[in-house]
Amino acid sequence: MTKPYMRWSRILWLGAFLVGLGGCHEGEFVGERYPLWTQEGATLEFPEDFRGKVVLVAFFYVQCPDICPMIAERMRHIWFSLPDTAGVRAVMISFDSRRDTPERLRDFAQAHELPQPGFVLASGRPEVVEQLLQRFGVVVQKTPTEFTEAGEAYFYAHSDALFLLDGRGRIRKRYSGTEAPIAEVVRDVQQLRREQ
Secondary structure, three states, X not given: OOOHHHHHHHHHHXXXXXXXXXXXXXXXXXXXXXXXXXXOOOEEEEOHHHOOOEEEEEEEOOOOOOHHHHHHHHHHHHHHHOOOOOOEEEEEEEOOOOOOOHHHHHHHHHHOOOOOOOEEEEEOOHHHHHHHHHHHOOOEEEOOOEEEOOEEEXXXXXXXXXXXXXXXXXXXXXXXXXXXXXXXXXXXHHXXXXXX
């Protein structure tokens, strides 16, 4: 039987390993539309509904014990460091669409004090989210499912990444999600806003 701390150390090691995997697939999302649902229960077309805006994008899942809350916190710090958030959106897309209902996404946003309406938390059908993961070059590895008294339990190791999209939906930059240099991201956001 695997000791819990050994299992977590393997998961954290794999997560750190995945940080360096997956390329940034540059280019414009020409004609691509990915239907998602949001924490408000609304539907959106990604990235079409964000055309004309500078967008920070990260992938996560609600039950993540470590990296995802750190990414959310880093994005929140970036948001509050921006001198002006007009024309900017922060989008967090869950790849655990089976569990991450709009209600759970909303609870995550509230628990991490993610400002509304600037932050959009979303998910979608597994095949849609998988296409987005591939498009962004994000690597996700699900751990084996276990069954406990509380029900089904599983976790994901995944890339630690934060992306910056311009108003045309082009991926312009990739940072570490947990360690993105706040001042640099703010400068990059402001530069993209000036280009529009």
